[in-house]
Amino acid sequence: MKYVMTEAVCAEGMALLDNGEQIYVAHDANPANYQEEMKDADALIVRAAPAKIVSREVMEHASQLKVIGRTGVGYDSVDVAAATALGIPVVITPGANNRAVAEHTLTMMLALSKNLVEAQVETAKGNWAVRDAHKQFELYGKKAGIIGLGRIGRDVASLCTGIGMKVAGYDPFLTKEQIEGMGYEYFADAEQLMEQCDVISIHVPLTPETENMVRKEQFQKMKKTAIIINCSRGGIINEADLIEALNSGEIAGAGLDVFVGEELKPGNPLLTAQNLVFSPHSAAQTREAVINMATMCVNGCKAVCQGEKWPYVADPKVYEHPKWSGK
Numbered sequence: 001m002k003y004v005m006t007e008a009v010c011a012e013g014m015a016l017l018d019n020g021e022q023i024y025v026a027h028d029a030n031p032a033n034y035q036e037e038m039k040d041a042d043a044l045i046v047r048a049a050p051a052k053i054v055s056r057e058v059m060e061h062a063s064q065l066k067v068i069g070r071t072g073v074g075y076d077s078v079d080v081a082a083a084t085a086l087g088i089p090v091v092i093t094p095g096a097n098n099r100a101v102a103e104h105t106l107t108m109m110l111a112l113s114k115n116l117v118e119a120q121v122e123t124a125k126g127n128w129a130v131r132d133a134h135k136q137f138e139l140y141g142k143k144a145g146i147i148g149l150g151r152i153g154r155d156v157a158s159l160c161t162g163i164g165m166k167v168a169g170y171d172p173f174l175t176k177e178q179i180e181g182m183g184y185e186y187f188a189d190a191e192q193l194m195e196q197c198d199v200i201s202i203h204v205p206l207t208p209e210t211e212n213m214v215r216k217e218q219f220q221k222m223k224k225t226a227i228i229i230n231c232s233r234g235g236i237i238n239e240a241d242l243i244e245a246l247n248s249g250e251i252a253g254a255g256l257d258v259f260v261g262e263e264l265k266p267g268n269p270l271l272t273a274q275n276l277v278f279s280p281h282s283a284a285q286t287r288e289a290v291i292n293m294a295t296m297c298v299n300g301c302k303a304v305c306q307g308e309k310w311p312y313v314a315d316p317k318v319y320e321h322p323k324w325s326g327k
């Protein structure tokens with residue numbers, strides 16, 4: 001079997017491919033740079049990559065392609081509808097990284113509420129007076145509004161509860177009873193949650209419904225003391241509107257792990273926005289999660305290549321395709 005990878009997975013994952021599998025590592029997420037290698041590929045493993053980069057065209061050029069693996073749960077980088085139409089399962093790794101992302105989210109909440117990043121940068125410059133910036137606050141007793149109460153959102157909610165925060169949730173795929181049953185305040189409307197919460201944290205997939213879900217009009221309604229965190233996908237918060245909201249003091253701070261177009265390039269105005277902490281899409285890059293994601297993804301791809309209907313796929317309807325149903 002031939003595996004093409006946009007980037008190598010960790011050693012533990014690579015070790016699962018030591019039975020004569022041919023491996024090509026592109027060191028690049030752009031298919032233009034590995035298209036040739038896809039002609040006889042059986043599997044494509046995609047690491048972090050921009051939205052929809054693995055298009056129908058890429059799949060159609062790979063006539064032997066049996067599976068696409070994602071080392072994570074977000075699959076916006078792959079045209080899943082096209083993959084399903086072609087009978088190609090998109091393997092994902094639910095449960096492999098939720099704790100890592102939840103801890104990262106809490107870290108951002110704590111860093112923002114203690115003005116940690118600015119304090120370090122200014123202290124290093126000799127500005128001891130930054131201790132009187134009056135930007136610090138306690139999370140205890142504040143209300144965290146979680147948008148998307150899936151695996152990661154629930155872990156974040158539980159960590160917030162653990163430090164004495166109140167938790168509210170918005171998730172249109174869960175009922176009032178389900179959210180209240182978890183012990184959280186139910187919001188039927190995302191805007192109302194954003195208006196009323198002190199800390200807003202986003203844990204939804206990037207879809208046409210969630211793209212630009214937080215933009216100028218939502219920032220205008222938020223508390224001036226509010227902070228917002230996005231450790232899900234770039235594009236869910238409108239970046240230009242966020243910069244304006246931060247620089248004008250419309251909100252108190254933001255934490256971002258994810259960006260439109262994936263990589264934050266030099267010169268991007270986010271780099272100099274006020275009261276913003278950011279990380280390079282590294283929320284799921286803990287030692288533990290990296291191993292979990294790589295091994296789960298490789299095992300899933302191997303199983304699909306051997307004709308097994310691996311359960312952890314982006315769209316289980318793929319198994320209704322004649323390639324799988326035998327119809």
Ligand SMILES: NC(=O)c1ccc[n+]([C@@H]2O[C@H](COP(=O)([O-])OP(=O)(O)OC[C@H]3O[C@@H](n4cnc5c(N)ncnc54)[C@H](O)[C@@H]3O)[C@@H](O)[C@H]2O)c1
Binds near residue numbers: 097147172258285
């Ligand atoms: N920063 C990172 O490194 C990193 C790592 C893992 C996942 N992620 C992102 O986090 C997202 C969530 O991951 P997860 O494992 O919790 O996924 P999940 O599928 O378990 O949960 C997603 C939740 O979002 C809800 N949802 C869907 N559309 C919604 C909408 N319009 N409004 C509100 N809620 C909505 C779903 O009902 C579900 O409960 C992923 O889609 C991925 O993009 C980022």
